[in-house]
Amino acid sequence: MKKISWLAVAAISAVLLTAVSCASAPSSASGASDNSAASAAVAGTVIPMAASPLPIDGTDTGWPAAGVFPINDGDAGVTGKIHLAYDATALYVYIDVSGVKPINFQTGKDIWNGNCLEVLLGLDPAESKYAAAIGPQDYQIGISPGNARSHINPSSHDWTHGTGDPAQEIKVVPTAQGYQMSAKLLWSHFKYTPVSGKTFMLDFALDTASDPGLSRDGQWIMTGNADFYHTPSEWTTVARLE
Secondary structure, three states: OOOOOHHHHHHHHHHHHHHHHHHHOOOOOOOOOOOHHHHHHOOOEEEOEOOOOOOOOOOOOOOOOOOEEEEEEOOOOEEEEEEEEEOOOEEEEEEEEEOOOOOOOOOHHHOOOOOEEEEEEEOOHHHHOOOOOOOOOEEEEEEEOOEHHHOEOOEEEEOOOOOOOOEEEEEEEEOOOEEEEEEEEEHHHHOOOOOOOOEEEEEEEEEEOOOOOOOOOEEEEOOOOOOHHHOHHHOOEEEEEO
16 A cells, blocks of 8 residues: 655645635625624724714814825825715815816816816725625715816716715815815715714725816826726725724
């Protein structure tokens, strides 16, 4: 009888253990809406809860200190920050950016083709973190500063679902270096009930037009790559509601 060395036995045991481990580990939750497992696994970036409704005045004065995301597109000379907060009614979004002007001649679904902030939300992280295509709880929202001189109002658009206007209010304040903009995105648009401890996947993109009146010629993306707009698995920041 042919003898089997102890090295061969060890190798076979290792293969068997690996197979058992892989068989017992789920690849992703199918249709899951409870994200408590994701919350337990990752503490996440905290989105602070506002004690009272925040004013939409083009500043973040009086906002909670947490929930700030830096913008740093050094090659394009575009810098700044994005600030989030929430309450039972809305997700509040604020941007303070230098290196671009608050000018966008586009409206509706075309606001990406100018200066515009894009907010990407995967509200079912158990699905979104693995998804290669937009699902029912994934959103790509655009917020445009408009163009005051051409009487084009600030506006928002939901590219993924195309239903309604996600921003109830938007306010833009031009600055010497760029602009500030705050917006109030209603949870009702997303059919989402915010609860402390819930998590969701998050990403941002900043569309920029270096010359006023021209089409978009630059884009800063926080974590994703060029496929971010239709690939939720690129939205790798886990946000946790305070």
